[in-house]
Amino acid sequence: MNNILITGYPGVGKTTLINKIKEKLSCKSDGFYTHEKREKGRRTGFYITDFCGNQMVMADVNLETQYRVSKYGVNIDAFEKIGVNALERGLKHADIIIIDEIGKMEMFSKKFCSVLMKVLDSEKPVLATIKKRDCKLTAQIKARHDVKIYEITVDNRYEMLRTILGQIEKI
Secondary structure, three states: OOEEEEEOOOOOOHHHHHHHHHHHOOOOEEEEEEEEEEEOOEEEEEEEEEOOOOEEEEEEOOOOOOOEEOOEEEOHHHHHHHHHHHHHHHHHHOOEEEEEEEOOOHHHOHHHHHHHHHHHHOOOOEEEEEOOOOOHHHHHHHOOOOEEEEEOOOOOHHHHHHHHHHHHHHO
16 A cells, blocks of 8 residues: 555644654655645635745635635646646655645646646555545545545544554555
C-alpha cells in the first residue's frame, strides 16, 4: 500500500497533520499544501504552497472565474503552476509525494487529475489528504487496491501522527 490517504471533515486538522508528518520525515519529499488566506480575521480564500516555498492565491472571494466552490473563485492557473509542477517534480526527484488536498477546487484542473493518477500509479509513496464527501473521482481513488485510508477526527488526530509515520516507515 504505497498510497496513504487522510480524510475527515473540514477543520479537524488534516493540513496540520500533513505538515507535522512532513517535518518528521528524513527522506526527500515534494508536493504542496493549501492553507487559508485571511484578511481582518476573516477567511477570504486559500493559498497553495509547494515545499520549495512557491506560493500563489488558489481561491479568493473576489476572484471572478467560471470555477467556483461556495463563495470562492478558483484560480486554476495558480493551482497548475504550483501544485501540478510540484507533483511532476516529485515524480522525478522525491522519495515521497505529499498532496494537500485532493478536493473540489483541485479537481477543476484536468491537468491535475491526469498527473494525480500518474502519481498514484507510480512506485513512489504518496501521502495525501482527500475530501470526506465523495465525488466520482475521489470514490475511485478511495476504492483503489493500493490505498490505505485513515480518518482523522478531533479525538484521534494526535495518535494518527504516530500511526501514519509508522505506516510510512514500513513503506
